[in-house]
Amino acid sequence: MSEWACGCCGRWRVSVELIRGRYCYRLVHRYPERFGGGKNVLGEVSSVGELARLLRRRTPLDLADLREAG
Template sequence: MEWVCCCCGRWRVSVELIRGRQRYRLVRRYPAEFGGGKDVLGEVGTVTELEELLRRRTPLDLADLREAA
């Protein structure tokens, strides 16, 4: 499962099962014209921690994310 920001699609949050636990991974993607690629900005285990990570590392909050198609 993955969520993407509504504004530009650059910020993504994926939910992954790692060692039997759900982890929320925040990633910043770069457009192809800038070489593409991505940076993992952090991984957390709860929605509360995800809110804090978004607040610290991005201009977004949870309301700015939509499920990726």
């Protein structure tokens, strides 16, 4: 599974999974440990264009703000 995180704080993450022969992009917001941790799935889409629209709609980010998570 590949994963990208935002360059500013790392709390916004996009993972890519292969499910039944199709790629699924999942947008997740992670909470800091001091607030109990955890994550909130904001959406799942099947194309990069839809991912760009989801990012604009649900986050202050764009595709260019994402970096590969290490």
